Amino acid sequence: MVVKIENLVKRYGDLVALDHFNLEIEEGEVFGLLGPNGSGKSTTINCLLALLEYDKGTIEVFGEEMTPTSYESKKNIGVIMQNVAVFDELTVYENIDYFCGLYIKDKNERKKLVEEAIEFVELQDYRKFRPKKLSGGLLRRLNIACGIAHKPKLIILDEPTVAVDPQSRNKILEGIQKLNQEGATVIYTSHYMEEVEQICTRIAIMDKGKNIALGTKDELKGMIDLGETISVEILELPEAVKEEIAHLPHVMNVTYENHLLKVRFSKGKHNLIRLLDVLKEKEIGFAGVHSELPTLNDVFLEITGKELRD
Amino acid sequence: MQVFKLYFKLLRSNKGILIMYFAIFLTVALVISNAQSVDGNNNQEAMKEEILTITIIDEDQKSFGNGLKEYFSSGNDIVDMEYDEQKILDKLYWRKLDYALVIPKGFEESLLDEDVKDMTLKCMKVPGYFDASFFESELSLYTSKLTSLLKAGYSVEDAQKQLLDLQDEQTKVELATFVNANQNDKSTTFLAYVPYLFITLGMNGIGLILLTFNAPLVRARMECSSTTMKTRIAGLVGGILLYGMLLMVTVIVVVAIVSKGRIFMDVRFPYFLINMFGMLLFSLSLGFFTGTIAKNQDAVNGLVNVLSIGLCFLGGVFVPYEFFGDAVLKVAKFVPTYWYAVTNTKIGAMTEMTSGLANDIFWQVGLVLGYALVIFSVTIVIIANRRKQTA
Numbered sequence: 001m002v003v004k005i006e007n008l009v010k011r012y013g014d015l016v017a018l019d020h021f022n023l024e025i026e027e028g029e030v031f032g033l034l035g036p037n038g039s040g041k042s043t044t045i046n047c048l049l050a051l052l053e054y055d056k057g058t059i060e061v062f063g064e065e066m067t068p069t070s071y072e073s074k075k076n077i078g079v080i081m082q083n084v085a086v087f088d089e090l091t092v093y094e095n096i097d098y099f100c101g102l103y104i105k106d107k108n109e110r111k112k113l114v115e116e117a118i119e120f121v122e123l124q125d126y127r128k129f130r131p132k133k134l135s136g137g138l139l140r141r142l143n144i145a146c147g148i149a150h151k152p153k154l155i156i157l158d159e160p161t162v163a164v165d166p167q168s169r170n171k172i173l174e175g176i177q178k179l180n181q182e183g184a185t186v187i188y189t190s191h192y193m194e195e196v197e198q199i200c201t202r203i204a205i206m207d208k209g210k211n212i213a214l215g216t217k218d219e220l221k222g223m224i225d226l227g228e229t230i231s232v233e234i235l236e237l238p239e240a241v242k243e244e245i246a247h248l249p250h251v252m253n254v255t256y257e258n259h260l261l262k263v264r265f266s267k268g269k270h271n272l273i274r275l276l277d278v279l280k281e282k283e284i285g286f287a288g289v290h291s292e293l294p295t296l297n298d299v300f301l302e303i304t305g306k307e308l309r310d
Numbered sequence: 311m312q313v314f315k316l317y318f319k320l321l322r323s324n325k326g327i328l329i330m331y332f333a334i335f336l337t338v339a340l341v342i343s344n345a346q347s348v349d350g351n352n353n354q355e356a357m358k359e360e361i362l363t364i365t366i367i368d369e370d371q372k373s374f375g376n377g378l379k380e381y382f383s384s385g386n387d388i389v390d391m392e393y394d395e396q397k398i399l400d401k402l403y404w405r406k407l408d409y410a411l412v413i414p415k416g417f418e419e420s421l422l423d424e425d426v427k428d429m430t431l432k433c434m435k436v437p438g439y440f441d442a443s444f445f446e447s448e449l450s451l452y453t454s455k456l457t458s459l460l461k462a463g464y465s466v467e468d469a470q471k472q473l474l475d476l477q478d479e480q481t482k483v484e485l486a487t488f489v490n491a492n493q494n495d496k497s498t499t500f501l502a503y504v505p506y507l508f509i510t511l512g513m514n515g516i517g518l519i520l521l522t523f524n525a526p527l528v529r530a531r532m533e534c535s536s537t538t539m540k541t542r543i544a545g546l547v548g549g550i551l552l553y554g555m556l557l558m559v560t561v562i563v564v565v566a567i568v569s570k571g572r573i574f575m576d577v578r579f580p581y582f583l584i585n586m587f588g589m590l591l592f593s594l595s596l597g598f599f600t601g602t603i604a605k606n607q608d609a610v611n612g613l614v615n616v617l618s619i620g621l622c623f624l625g626g627v628f629v630p631y632e633f634f635g636d637a638v639l640k641v642a643k644f645v646p647t648y649w650y651a652v653t654n655t656k657i658g659a660m661t662e663m664t665s666g667l668a669n670d671i672f673w674q675v676g677l678v679l680g681y682a683l684v685i686f687s688v689t690i691v692i693i694a695n696r697r698k699q700t701a
Binding site: 049050051068069071072074075077079081083084085086087088089090094098099101102103105146147 | 311312316319320323324522525527528530531532533534535536537538539
């Protein structure tokens with residue numbers, strides 16, 4: 001077990017940021033903490049890193065209780081904060097070298113690791129640049145390099161892709177998967193469900209400081225009734241036909257807005273065929289037909305009654 | 311070691327502002343120490359006799375005029391001129407003449423005969439010119455004494471002879487030196503300005519670096535690392551102390567150049583060092599305080615300007631505290647720079663160490679160290695409270 005959190009409670013005055021939160025993360029996982037802003041993701045990470053004192057509960061990392069003086073455990077942890085945390089006064093190389101030097105004392109070993117980190121985030125052409133001269137995406141890559149240069153066994157990434165362009169985002173996500181393939185356990189927090197779905201092997205969905213669902217993405221999607229959502233472009237849909245569709249087997253909900261019919265089905269077979277048969281029978285002309293499987297947003301919606309990005 | 315090295319890397323990135331304050335200090339200290347200080351026994355030369363150029367136009371042509379010219383020819387340059395108002399004004403304007411005195415016809419008679427209406431001497435001078443006013447008061451004194459002697463029965467010639475004899479009896483005036491000739495030497499005057507250097511560079515060199523170190527994100531990243539807090543603090547403290555030592559060495563090198571190396575042989579040198587060390591620790595603690603409470607670079611700059619100039623003016627660094635009024639002096643005594651300035655003056659004036667002087671010096675340096683300790687402790691309390699709130 002790399003991380004074990006039990007009954008964690010953290011209060012800010014009257015606000016309960018973490019409410020008896022539990023979590024276990026195994027070695028080699030890419031673990032996603034998903035939840036809307038204010039759900040308690042960053043508080044969990046800060047407690048896990050012993051940056052915040054908490055009111056109740058226990059946190060163990062690599063089998064040992066995590067405290068501000070757990071320097072042996074900290075040796076094996078790499079942290080990439082939500083905001084870029086580097087020195088503007090130092091160059092790219094100096095920044096990576098400084099933060100790596102907080103873990104690795106041997107100069108030659110450090111030099112090798114810094115070079116590897118620069119190569120990993122593809123900042124070879126920018127090693128003498130100061131952070132102010134880097135674009136947002138490059139800055140994020142520098143931020144990552146500073147967190148992983150010492151080759152940690154556990155890497156914690158707190159929303160590393162906020163305000164990053166799609167190209168840099170893809171590079172960052174690919175990098176995280178590569179780090180995992182090299183043996184690192186990854187904890188990844190985000191409110192972007194697509195990212196979490198893309199890279200995480202297991203996901204915890206958080207809301208109001210609680211762990212409301214936990215599992216692989218398929219397990220999470222399996223927790224809800226929704227099977228698929230079928231959208232059909234129709235110029236005009238009589239109310240009677242809409243009613244008839246609503247009474248088809250497995251239909252959970254029907255909407256027709258802006259010439260788009262949306263039908264949400266619970267799990268079941270032949271939903272699309274049944275729907276198209278009704279339209280054909282009533283001689284309703286239609287254009288594009290799309291079928292979507294449930295997303296983590298659907299899971300969150302069904303559990304909490306609100307959208308992830310509310 | 312990482313933090314220690316980082317301290318100097320960050321210091322290097324702020325070198326512009328540090329060099330600027332050093333240049334200001336060096337310019338002010340060197341210019342003023344050269345202008346104000348005097349070497350050895352030159353104090354006497356600082357007070358020298360002024361010679362005025364005077365013309366006395368005697369329209370009366372009696373003995374009074376000759377006696378007057380003879381009296382004032384001692385110590386002044388008496389030039390002969392015809393009465394031409396335009397020419398006199400020109401000479402006054404170009405400062406070729408300091409004073410023009412006209413003895414009107416019948417003046418002597420008016421002095422001797424009470425029945426004759428009093429006459430006054432006519433004068434031409436540059437308005438507000440101090441030297442001319444001085445001559446005027448001398449002249450007034452002369453005529454007053456002469457009138458008294460005439461009333462006592464002296465003739466004009468005898469009375470003027472009496473006054474001339476009196477003039478020969480001079481009192482030798484020597485400029486008092488407070489203790490000895492060292493007092494205003496270049497080293498003492500130069501070192502008087504050291505608080506400005508220490509405060510500005512101490513506050514900038516520590517304040518700006520701590521500001522960067524205390525930025526919440528990098529601090530959090532450092533706290534997540536496996537480098538212990540003790541190691542990080544030791545690195546930072548080491549950096550600050552070495553920086554302080556560099557400041558001290560820089561001042562010693564400049565003083566050595568200013569004094570042409572004589573400072574190292576000077577009996578006062580160790581005491582100057584002790585005094586500077588007290589001020590250095592005060593400045594470093596002020597820098598520590600600034601870096602802890604300031605929110606950004608502008609706040610550091612503002613604090614540096616307000617505190618350095620305020621403390622240096624009020625403490626008698628820029629304006630000698632001898633010129634302070636009683637009220638200002640009372641306030642100044644609450645300022646550490648005042649105690650530095652007082653100690654520096656005492657050390658500057660010393661020829662040999664006495665137990666009383668040693669006691670004074672150590673008490674006063676101790677007072678400055680006390681201020682340093684108070685500021686350091688307050689800063690530690692602020693940091694501790696902040697940590698509690700963050701947690």
